[in-house]
Amino acid sequence: AQSVTQLGSHVSVSEGALVLLRCNYSSSVPPYLFWYVQYPNQGLQLLLKYTSAATLVKGINGFEAEFKKSETSFHLTKPSAHMSDAAEYFCAVSGDTGGFKTIFGAGTRLFVKA
């Protein structure tokens, strides 16, 4: 079985500060990991994904995430927050076991203060 835990339902940062959104996963098979972003009143869109190539994954809008197997983590970071980064972020896990399901975390809402 697979699961995802996002630490912190809300995170607030100042514009220009580091963004760190935490995600821990549980998986009995090598995982595929994703970060999605949801802007108000929109669907989710992919930020980045890990599929067993490089452990440091770069995504859109300056975000990146590092896969750490020993810590079962896939935290999302951005060096300098911008007002336009305010949104809800979802970490997700799936496994290539022949199943078709992706498990989503509960989400972290990011607030960016001017």
Next chain:
Amino acid sequence: NAGVTQTPKFQVLKTGQSMTLQCAQDMNHNSMYWYRQDPGMGLRLIYYSASEGTTDKGEVPNGYNVSRLNKREFSLRLESAAPSQTSVYFCASSSRGLGNHEQYFGPGTRLTVT
């Protein structure tokens, strides 16, 4: 390309009424999904269709039915709506069901059941 489209965008139902949510994708994807999003719970899978002609239950299928009409279209039906089905519903598609493929989401349907 329109991507994934959903109709309607908003709907208010009375308890016991029925309705069908429509979803279509123009990316020639094999797999399609229906999720519901509730505050603090992330996305929960209702039903999915790994390929045309097949459908399977997800995490929360009770009270719902689906039809994979053709490769493009995947509809979700509420036969007798209940207040517990008040939620935002998202349709998604992916090129293959295997876990390493990202999903593309529609804009969502906001459903209120009174």
